Amino acid sequence: MSTVRPDSAPVPARLSRRVRLRRDRTLLLMTLPAIVLLLVFNYLPLFGVVTAFQDYDPLVGVWHSEWVGFDQFQQLFGDPLFWGAMKNTLYLSLVQLILFFPVPIALALLLNSVLSERLRNFVQSVLYLPHFFSWVLAITIFQQMLGGAGILNQFLRQHDFSPWNIMTNPDTFALLITSQAIWKEAGWGIIVFLAALSAINSELYEAAAADGAGRLRRMWHITLPGLRGVIVLMLVLRLGNALSVGFEQFLIQRDAVGHDAADVLDTFSFYYGITTGNYSYGAAAGLFKGVISLLLIWGANRLAHAFGEDGLYRK
Amino acid sequence: MGTGLNRRSFLTSAATIAGVTSMAPLLSACGGGSHRRSGANTKEGLRAALPSYVPHTAFKADIPSVQGGPDAATDAAFLSYPASPAATVSGVPGKGGHYSAVTPLWGTVPPVGNSFYQAMNKALGVDLKVKPADGNHYDTIIPTMTAARKLPDWIQLPTWWNPNFHTGDLAGTQLADLTPYLSGDNIKKYPNLAAIPTGAWQVCTWGDKLYGIPSFSTKFMIAGATYYRRDIFESRGITADQVKSADDLMNLGKELTDAKRGVWAFDDVWTYLYTCWGAPLKWKVENGKLVHLFETPEFLEALDWHHRLATAGYVHPAALAGDNANAPTRFYSGKVLIQGGGTGAWNLPDHQSGVAANEKYRRGAFNILAADGKSTPVVYMGASTSMVSYLNARLKPAQIEELLGVANYLAAPYGSAEYTLVNFGAEGVHHRRVNGVPTFTEEGKKDVQAQTFPFLAGPSAVISNPGAEVVTRDYAAWQAANVKSLTKPAFWGMNISMPQAMATAEAAQGVQDTIKDCYHGKKKVSDVQAAVATWKSGPGGRLKGWMTDNVLAKYGSGQ
Numbered sequence: 001m002s003t004v005r006p007d008s009a010p011v012p013a014r015l016s017r018r019v020r021l022r023r024d025r026t027l028l029l030m031t032l033p034a035i036v037l038l039l040v041f042n043y044l045p046l047f048g049v050v051t052a053f054q055d056y057d058p059l060v061g062v063w064h065s066e067w068v069g070f071d072q073f074q075q076l077f078g079d080p081l082f083w084g085a086m087k088n089t090l091y092l093s094l095v096q097l098i099l100f101f102p103v104p105i106a107l108a109l110l111l112n113s114v115l116s117e118r119l120r121n122f123v124q125s126v127l128y129l130p131h132f133f134s135w136v137l138a139i140t141i142f143q144q145m146l147g148g149a150g151i152l153n154q155f156l157r158q159h160d161f162s163p164w165n166i167m168t169n170p171d172t173f174a175l176l177i178t179s180q181a182i183w184k185e186a187g188w189g190i191i192v193f194l195a196a197l198s199a200i201n202s203e204l205y206e207a208a209a210a211d212g213a214g215r216l217r218r219m220w221h222i223t224l225p226g227l228r229g230v231i232v233l234m235l236v237l238r239l240g241n242a243l244s245v246g247f248e249q250f251l252i253q254r255d256a257v258g259h260d261a262a263d264v265l266d267t268f269s270f271y272y273g274i275t276t277g278n279y280s281y282g283a284a285a286g287l288f289k290g291v292i293s294l295l296l297i298w299g300a301n302r303l304a305h306a307f308g309e310d311g312l313y314r315k
Numbered sequence: 316m317g318t319g320l321n322r323r324s325f326l327t328s329a330a331t332i333a334g335v336t337s338m339a340p341l342l343s344a345c346g347g348g349s350h351r352r353s354g355a356n357t358k359e360g361l362r363a364a365l366p367s368y369v370p371h372t373a374f375k376a377d378i379p380s381v382q383g384g385p386d387a388a389t390d391a392a393f394l395s396y397p398a399s400p401a402a403t404v405s406g407v408p409g410k411g412g413h414y415s416a417v418t419p420l421w422g423t424v425p426p427v428g429n430s431f432y433q434a435m436n437k438a439l440g441v442d443l444k445v446k447p448a449d450g451n452h453y454d455t456i457i458p459t460m461t462a463a464r465k466l467p468d469w470i471q472l473p474t475w476w477n478p479n480f481h482t483g484d485l486a487g488t489q490l491a492d493l494t495p496y497l498s499g500d501n502i503k504k505y506p507n508l509a510a511i512p513t514g515a516w517q518v519c520t521w522g523d524k525l526y527g528i529p530s531f532s533t534k535f536m537i538a539g540a541t542y543y544r545r546d547i548f549e550s551r552g553i554t555a556d557q558v559k560s561a562d563d564l565m566n567l568g569k570e571l572t573d574a575k576r577g578v579w580a581f582d583d584v585w586t587y588l589y590t591c592w593g594a595p596l597k598w599k600v601e602n603g604k605l606v607h608l609f610e611t612p613e614f615l616e617a618l619d620w621h622h623r624l625a626t627a628g629y630v631h632p633a634a635l636a637g638d639n640a641n642a643p644t645r646f647y648s649g650k651v652l653i654q655g656g657g658t659g660a661w662n663l664p665d666h667q668s669g670v671a672a673n674e675k676y677r678r679g680a681f682n683i684l685a686a687d688g689k690s691t692p693v694v695y696m697g698a699s700t701s702m703v704s705y706l707n708a709r710l711k712p713a714q715i716e717e718l719l720g721v722a723n724y725l726a727a728p729y730g731s732a733e734y735t736l737v738n739f740g741a742e743g744v745h746h747r748r749v750n751g752v753p754t755f756t757e758e759g760k761k762d763v764q765a766q767t768f769p770f771l772a773g774p775s776a777v778i779s780n781p782g783a784e785v786v787t788r789d790y791a792a793w794q795a796a797n798v799k800s801l802t803k804p805a806f807w808g809m810n811i812s813m814p815q816a817m818a819t820a821e822a823a824q825g826v827q828d829t830i831k832d833c834y835h836g837k838k839k840v841s842d843v844q845a846a847v848a849t850w851k852s853g854p855g856g857r858l859k860g861w862m863t864d865n866v867l868a869k870y871g872s873g874q
Contacts, residue, residue, distance in 0.1 A: 057815060061462055080849065081825050148632020149577060149650070157575050168636050170837065255637020258832040276822040277478055277815060 052283040072284035085268035093242040095174040103182050104189030112197045127187025135248040138184050143167060170261035177249055192230060200226040232309040240297025243289050265289045355811050355870045360523025364494050365516050366502035369509040374728050378791045383798035386514040388534040392778035392791035396753055397730040403507055404733055408720030409440030416469035418770035420447035431740045431762035438736055439721050445767045454479045461485060471704045471770040474518060483812030486521035490705040494525045496719055505723035511775055514699030517808040527703035528722050530773035535794050536697040539587040539657040545679030547652055558681055560688030561620050568629030571652050579631035582642050582654035585621050585834045592617035592686040596695040596804040600872045605863050609847045618833050618840050625836030635835045647672035661790045663780035680793050683800040695804040704771045722772035729777045737768050752781040809873040817861050820854030
């Protein structure tokens with residue numbers, strides 16, 4: 001620890017901890033509630049991870065349950081249903097990455113090019129709205145429109161066409177859930193991109209326009225480079241969450257398309273861990289998912305740094 | 316709405332939670348250690364622990380009970396409520412003790428210390444603080460109490476949650492042994508409790524000792540029936556009694572389905588129909604050996620039929636998409652005409668909902684049938700109750716006797732003065748007689764209608780739907796026509812405590828999921844066979860070994 005020399009210009013790295021504490025006191029106090037929340041709801045429950053190495057019995061509690069080492073994991077890795085859920089998770093994640101991820105960016109660019117503020121606000125509100133619906137509601141709406149006895153299929157039947165079973169077809173399930181996700185969440189996803197767009201210096205556009213650059217050129221040379229940092233950050237977060245493709249959406253539609261198509265890691269933990277009282281098994285599946293997610297987010301962050309972007313934090 | 320939320324409407328909601336599991340042997344899971352008892356009862360031990368059965372003779376039903384096989388009989392039915400209810404308990408049972416009780420409640424919890432609770436405490440002579448807890452989360456509320464050893468003095472533990480509650484392990488450690496007070500002729504001190512059928516008491520015994528007090532007991536406990544819209548059938552000239560085989564049912568599918576009009580013949584029927592092919596409920600004993608449902612050819616035949624029913628297009632698309640929540644609506648609106656359901660579906664609230672949608676609405680149920688149309692029809696019985704309350708092991712003998720006196724009051728038979736107070740509250744305050752039918756006042760709707768006390772102790776069930784005589788007559792007639800088909804499955808009414816791994820194997824989630832996909836037409840029967848093979852080679856095989864060694868060899872099949 002170095003001492004502060006009052007005669008020299010302040011060098012941030014040289015400030016003592018005490019001085020820095022005093023300087024940042026207000027900011028630190030402001031983060032305190034968030035840290036407490038994080039501790040209580042994210043870090044404390046981590047303790048439950050030990051049940052993955054036990055034959056956990058809720059009646060005798062964590063302290064007295066039998067330790068079984070890696071037995072649960074051994075069982076897990078030999079369980080075809082687990083690998084099925086793993087495969088579904090990765091596949092659905094990939095489909096969503098390709099089909100869902102670009103949508104909010106495109107929407108943000110489109111909205112940004114709308115000049116009328118009233119029209120823009122209106123479109124934005126309409127796009128946001130589905131985000132506030134629960135999945136139950138969203139899927140009920142889909143069911144009423146596209147389901148086996150829904151509006152579309154009754155119309156087809158009445159005109160002697162064969163019905164279209166999109167809601168119960170396991171082969172097209174990935175497309176179905178991605179379109180549901182786009183309908184529900186794409187509008188909400190544009191917020192962060194809109195914020196990034198508003199941060200781009202408008203003088204750049206004026207200068208480019210004066211130099212004779214057209215709309216597309218301006219988008220390519222100014223807008224997209226300005227968005228690059230945010231896009232990479234969102235991509236990193238997305239990759240880190242690759243194994244969390246959602247829960248309720250699959251829970252609700254599991255019976256409709258069958259468990260082979262709809263089981264993802266989270267629903268696997270629920271059905272084969274919690275509902276059958278096999279808590280340790282569910283915990284093992286959850287822990288495995290957590291470890292892989294950590295590796296993914298670490299890898300993606302490294303990649304972002306390699307491309308010279310900030311990623312999750314500045315290097 | 317007349318008697319409103321009675322036990323049957325509650326059972327409907329319970330059935331959706333419990334599904335068919337409540338029909339299985341009364342399982343209770345426990346962690347593997349060797350200190351655990353198996354929880355099951357020996358024949359001799361059970362005989363010594365069970366109370367004598369002394370039925371009431373004073374209360375005459377309008378449609379008396381019809382006897383079936385052993386432990387099977389129809390519920391007595393009442394077309395009207397007695398004009399001047401007679402008392403069965405003289406004086407006040409309590410001695411002023413202070414107690415707490417927790418029961419599950421599927422509905423709005425009444426305010427604390429309301430006028431009904433006060434009236435009850437006055438009549439019971441105790442200060443009983445009932446704390447109803449949300450029934451939908453009951454299975455997560457209780458384990459926290461047992462883990463902290465903080466159970467109330469009196470607690471309701473529904474049997475389908477025995478695996479979650481580890482009831483078998485709580486018996487004797489946290490729950491009081493009632494054998495000395497109730498076994499044999501001891502129970503005659505409590506005549507209303509003595510009138511509860513023996514099968515229900517069997518559910519309350521663990522390791523040859525009696526621990527629980529049954530509520531809502533019946534000798535006609537089956538998972539459910541295959542219902543049909545009797546009004547629509549009759550208007551189309553279809554006589555349901557002529558449906559005698561699986562082929563007849565399939566033909567009805569073709570005849571009744573009119574997809575263009577949005578009408579399908581069937582909703583989900585698997586759960587209440589698969590045993591018609593001769594498949595066991597879960598286990599059967601063949602030549603002294605245990606055979607699981609999944610191993611029987613009858614199970615595959617049943618699956619094949621249900622798969623064909625779905626792929627033929629006779630099942631409503633929403634049912635195929637797994638939407639069970641709206642199944643009653645589909646039935647009321649006539650979008651489906653045949654639907655499986657629990658016996659709790661056939662009651663007054665159902666009638667009221669149905670008539671609201673279509674004033675001609677009338678529910679009927681197919682008689683139990685044999686799929687081939689030739690064999691003797693069989694339907695497997697569940698244990699005689701799924702609602703059992705327990706007293707805390709901390710209570711002193713005098714306190715236990717006081718609470719048993721209270722239980723005796725609560726178990727007074729249908730139509731008695733005590734029953735009227737427990738179920739309808741005080742006349743003039745909580746209910747009024749409208750055309751002779753006790754009808755809740757606003758205060759009664761708030762405080763009494765959401766039942767709490769009947770979950771602590773209650774008389775055996777009767778069929779009564781005041782204001783809808785047709786329901787009582789139809790249901791009683793159906794019970795009488797089918798009571799001879801009631802058969803005890805293997806391990807009937809046996810309380811078995813399983814290690815967790817066995818309980819998980821028994822749940823067979825992977826196979827059950829595939830079965831559902833199969834009868835929804837998404838998977839083939841061969842896919843189920845593959846899932847069964849995987850299950851059998853692992854957990855299923857171990858389960859069978861465990862059941863054979865620890866239950867069948869030691870305690871027999873209970874049949």
